[in-house]
Amino acid sequence: MEQMTKTTNSTPKISERAQAQRERILSAAQICFVDRGFHAASMAAIAETAGMSQGLIYRYFAGKDEIILAIIARELTDSRNDIASLQTGNQLAARIEELFSNWLAAREDTMNARLFLELTSEASRAPKILEAVKNSDLQAREDLGELFRRASQEHGRQLSEGELCWRAFSLQVFVEGLVVRALREPEVDPQLLTQSLQAFLPIWLGRSG
Missing domain, CATH: 1.10.357 (Tetracycline Repressor; domain 2)
Structure with a gap:
């Protein structure tokens, strides 16, 4: 029972963290899209602007x-x-x-x-x-x-x-x-x-x- 309670209580925190990461990526992408245009803005540039790895971005977005x-x-x-x-x-x-x-x-x-x-x-x-x-x-x-x-x-x-x-x-x-x-x-x-x-x-x- 104690273990189940811990798992249940931790779920919202994981969700909030995931949402925060998504928002961070979207904000970085907006900056890159404005500066370079959609086609010239690479995933690498978005990752650099967001301060995270490309691999982490692909955990949230396919492209x-x-x-x-x-x-x-x-x-x-x-x-x-x-x-x-x-x-x-x-x-x-x-x-x-x-x-x-x-x-x-x-x-x-x-x-x-x-x-x-x-x-x-x-x-x-x-x-x-x-x-x-x-x-x-x-x-x-x-x-x-x-x-x-x-x-x-x-x-x-x-x-x-x-x-x-x-x-x-x-x-x-x-x-x-x-x-x-x-x-x-x-x-x-x-x-x-x-x-x-x-x-x-x-x-x-x-x-x-």
């Missing part, structure tokens, strides 16, 4: 494609958590402005603009990655639709499924456009984004349009 798929899955989880935490239009605007600020700063610990475009480019060549990206986009769109449904109901409106869908779609297009702006126009005045959000938020949230 770079699996790492890319895991990054997409992690981004979807983060995105869904973000959307679920939003309660007001002001929070949505603040989150979009925060994302844009992170992209301008080219932070390596987040889905920055260069990594987003690398993923998009790789999706055009790899069917599995394209499928993962599409599924991620559709899930995020569904979550945004639910956010807009709640927001519109709070203002006495009942939006149709079609109205929710185009609102969520247009927000995705807007945010993805900001990714390109962050790379092409890093000196852009943030006030332009604030003014744009003030114009579009009432439409997305079902207060007008």
Whole structure:
């Protein structure tokens, strides 16, 4: 009985360690993918950046494609958590402005603009990655639709499924456009984004349009 208790109690610690190792690998891979691109970033480079052996990386991922798929899955989880935490239009605007600020700063610990475009480019060549990206986009769109449904109901409106869908779609297009702006126009005045959000938020949230 004592031995069984020890085994049971140690299981969560092993799981937490494995998750920490996976996160360490994914963070290192993001840095390498941004610096070198997917194809030029070798497993050896990822291992060096992560400060571990290639053999240890292969215990968690079969190769770079699996790492890319895991990054997409992690981004979807983060995105869904973000959307679920939003309660007001002001929070949505603040989150979009925060994302844009992170992209301008080219932070390596987040889905920055260069990594987003690398993923998009790789999706055009790899069917599995394209499928993962599409599924991620559709899930995020569904979550945004639910956010807009709640927001519109709070203002006495009942939006149709079609109205929710185009609102969520247009927000995705807007945010993805900001990714390109962050790379092409890093000196852009943030006030332009604030003014744009003030114009579009009432439409997305079902207060007008």
